[in-house]
Amino acid sequence: MSFKTRQKLTLIIIIITLLTISTVATSTTTDLQTPSTENQNENENSKTSTSIIIFIGIIIGAIILSNIHSELNKHYIPESVVVIVYGVIIGLITLPFRDTKYLEPILNYNPHLFFQFLLPIIIFETGVSLPKSDFFKNVGSILYMAIPGTLISFAGTSVVLWSFGQIGISPKLPWREVLILCAMGCATDPVATISIFKVLGVSPLLYIMVLGESILNDAISLILSESVLEYTLSQIWKPILYFLITFVCSTLIGVFVSLTLAVTLKYVHLHNHPICECIYVLVSAYLSHAIADSLHLSGILSCFFGGMVMAQYTYILLSEDSKEIIVKILRIYSFIAEIIVFVYIGITLPQLHWVLSPLLILWTIVFFVITRAIAIFPAFYLSNRLKWTKISTPIQIVLWFSGLRGALTYSESLEDILKFTPFYNQLQSTLIILVYVTIGLFGIGTYPLLKYLDIQTDIPNQDDSNINVPPKLYYTFLKKVDVYIKYNLGIKILISPSLINKSTTKNNENDVDIEDEKLSKDSIDMECFTSNISE
Numbered sequence: 001m002s003f004k005t006r007q008k009l010t011l012i013i014i015i016i017t018l019l020t021i022s023t024v025a026t027s028t029t030t031d032l033q034t035p036s037t038e039n040q041n042e043n044e045n046s047k048t049s050t051s052i053i054i055f056i057g058i059i060i061g062a063i064i065l066s067n068i069h070s071e072l073n074k075h076y077i078p079e080s081v082v083v084i085v086y087g088v089i090i091g092l093i094t095l096p097f098r099d100t101k102y103l104e105p106i107l108n109y110n111p112h113l114f115f116q117f118l119l120p121i122i123i124f125e126t127g128v129s130l131p132k133s134d135f136f137k138n139v140g141s142i143l144y145m146a147i148p149g150t151l152i153s154f155a156g157t158s159v160v161l162w163s164f165g166q167i168g169i170s171p172k173l174p175w176r177e178v179l180i181l182c183a184m185g186c187a188t189d190p191v192a193t194i195s196i197f198k199v200l201g202v203s204p205l206l207y208i209m210v211l212g213e214s215i216l217n218d219a220i221s222l223i224l225s226e227s228v229l230e231y232t233l234s235q236i237w238k239p240i241l242y243f244l245i246t247f248v249c250s251t252l253i254g255v256f257v258s259l260t261l262a263v264t265l266k267y268v269h270l271h272n273h274p275i276c277e278c279i280y281v282l283v284s285a286y287l288s289h290a291i292a293d294s295l296h297l298s299g300i301l302s303c304f305f306g307g308m309v310m311a312q313y314t315y316i317l318l319s320e321d322s323k324e325i326i327v328k329i330l331r332i333y334s335f336i337a338e339i340i341v342f343v344y345i346g347i348t349l350p351q352l353h354w355v356l357s358p359l360l361i362l363w364t365i366v367f368f369v370i371t372r373a374i375a376i377f378p379a380f381y382l383s384n385r386l387k388w389t390k391i392s393t394p395i396q397i398v399l400w401f402s403g404l405r406g407a408l409t410y411s412e413s414l415e416d417i418l419k420f421t422p423f424y425n426q427l428q429s430t431l432i433i434l435v436y437v438t439i440g441l442f443g444i445g446t447y448p449l450l451k452y453l454d455i456q457t458d459i460p461n462q463d464d465s466n467i468n469v470p471p472k473l474y475y476t477f478l479k480k481v482d483v484y485i486k487y488n489l490g491i492k493i494l495i496s497p498s499l500i501n502k503s504t505t506k507n508n509e510n511d512v513d514i515e516d517e518k519l520s521k522d523s524i525d526m527e528c529f530t531s532n533i534s535e
Helices: 003-030 037-072 079-097 111-129 132-137 139-146 148-167 175-185 190-200 204-230 237-267 274-294 299-317 320-351 358-385 393-401 407-413 416-420 424-452 463-467 471-488 506-534
Strands: none
Touching: 037 079, 037 320, 079 320, 079 424, 111 204, 111 274, 111 299, 111 320, 111 407, 132 139, 132 204, 132 299, 139 148, 139 204, 139 358, 148 175, 148 204, 148 358, 175 204, 175 358, 175 407, 175 424, 190 204, 204 237, 204 299, 204 393, 204 407, 204 416, 237 274, 237 299, 274 299, 274 320, 320 407, 320 424, 358 393, 358 424, 393 424, 407 424, 416 424
């Protein structure tokens, strides 16, 4: 199919979708008859089916539009911006009919569905495809940006906004409202970052730094939001303790779920059932998020580290068919989830009840930018001088410029957490404008900035090379776990290289044989150690 044909097809689908929306909406507003009791179920099913058709039409139009944007290769306009503009157009067209029975369930964005169904698969796929060696090489810098950097941005912006309110330069807000605004606004968004940086193909260092920060500082933002509502200044030790518990426990949950999957796949032979293997992997993504969320921890951290462990230890246990299928499924799910989120961000623009405060919006954006610069440049200058890191000035500038807000800030602003205050609509409007400005202005400016700073882009995707792990790494770890579990279950310990990937080279086989000898010795030592404890 030629490019022009795809363009025509896109226009046809969009026109049909919009005509369907107008037709069903008009028929709904002019229909004054109340359905009889026996036809209520049938009408309810018909309404649901029509709403699903409209929703699918909107998403298909966005997907084809995204494909056209990719074909045009216009890097200076991010895909997320194109999809958001498309959502704005849909929102404007459906505005007169938003209260009809067909469109109301579609146009009302539900942040809980985003956190429970869309976000886990996006973050899990990111953890799976992440260049893990680059992540751990730069983990110190990532942790600094995610924790102290976020706190500097939060504290600095909060103090300035409150002070400006007291002297009349900005709208006067109570302390708690200022703090909750800055707590929600200081989190950089992984969804927006992933969508832009993947398309541009930036260097692994830059990709890892920005992505790692956006993933990890989500926990900081959520903890800050909850701390503002629950604790006073004299109880500041409680949110610090809560953060440490959240970070450690969320990580352990993700690791535990993925390792449990690895051990289970070892004993439950599903190689002849690739579909079951793929379903098992997908369930683990949602399971780790659900467990962490039910314990009031960070589901994002759990999914992220769970995806990393899955790629490191579980992927190699899958059959060859499952390996190929699961990578494609994760990418498809992640792509569709990102499309849905950005479409709804666009639809919200004409649909939301806006209460705008231009000075509050202006100072919020300005001081988030300034405090981010204060957090980044002095720290990395000192770190480079002490030879702790080697982060060049151009990379630092892009790190400062890439503080995108997106789906997380947008979804948090629509949750009930803000409804405690009479300034609800004002805070909500400020946060959503912050999302539009950062994705629009900073998103569009990212590619020209990279070119101006002479930072390489269009680097080939490294996902496939990072998802395959040397068999010896997983084999050594999993065999030690296997020895421990079998011994404690009273099962005879047999060391056999049955889990080695069939594509392993002879050199790797020799390495595994050496590991077998070591592990056999380890199993004997463990048996002696355990028997001594029993005595």
